[in-house]
Amino acid sequence: MTEFTPYTALGGGLFIGAAAALLLYLNGRIAGISGILNGAVARTPGDTAWRVAFLVGMLLGGGAFWWFTPHAFAPRQDFSPSLLVVAGFLVGFGTRMGSGCTSGHGVCGLGRRSLRSLVATATFVGCGILTVYVMRHVLGVQP
Known part of the structure; x- marks a missing residue:
């Protein structure tokens, strides 16, 4: 897609x-x-x-x-499966550290007007933007 x-x-x-x-x-x-x-x-x-x-x-x-x-x-053919596993564990770690995931905070928490969820969602989005910038513009990895 x-x-x-x-x-x-x-x-x-x-x-x-x-x-x-x-x-x-x-x-x-x-x-x-x-x-x-x-x-x-x-x-x-x-x-x-x-x-x-x-x-x-x-x-x-x-x-x-x-x-x-x-x-x-x-599926991308140029990503190593071990790197994807590490990425999955990092997502799980971040979810635990943030006391929830994007669906809990972003969909449900924001709908309930939770300040904690607003901060968590802003952090998720900010980290996503930073990750894309580093991957594309610093490391040169293209989609």
């Missing part, structure tokens, strides 16, 4: 927002993926089924998107 498509982006955003709002309204829970995953792994009695269902739904939704639009997934 190389072009910005506003209609699919808008549709995806509406689906994410609706899912987060429905989870909060129907279940009283925040749709922060890191917290949902942590709770599913911790297996708190009586609090695991909805978490597993949410995660399975995310995987099935991603799988369905991949099935119907395989052209949207063009």
Whole structure:
């Protein structure tokens, strides 16, 4: 996928927002993926089924998107798998350090007008901008 498509982006955003709002309204829970995953792994009695269902739904939704639009997934061949694993662990570390992920803070926290989530989201975005600048303009890695 190389072009910005506003209609699919808008549709995806509406689906994410609706899912987060429905989870909060129907279940009283925040749709922060890191917290949902942590709770599913911790297996708190009586609090695991909805978490597993949410995660399975995310995987099935991603799988369905991949099935119907395989052209949207063009993996990069010039990145080492070990570097991607390290990057994944760094994301997990940052999520734990920030007490939540972009979905929890950016989608749900900002919707609840949380100052903590505003600071966290600004930090996420700022670090993303810095990372892109360093990767492209300092290290010369092109997309």
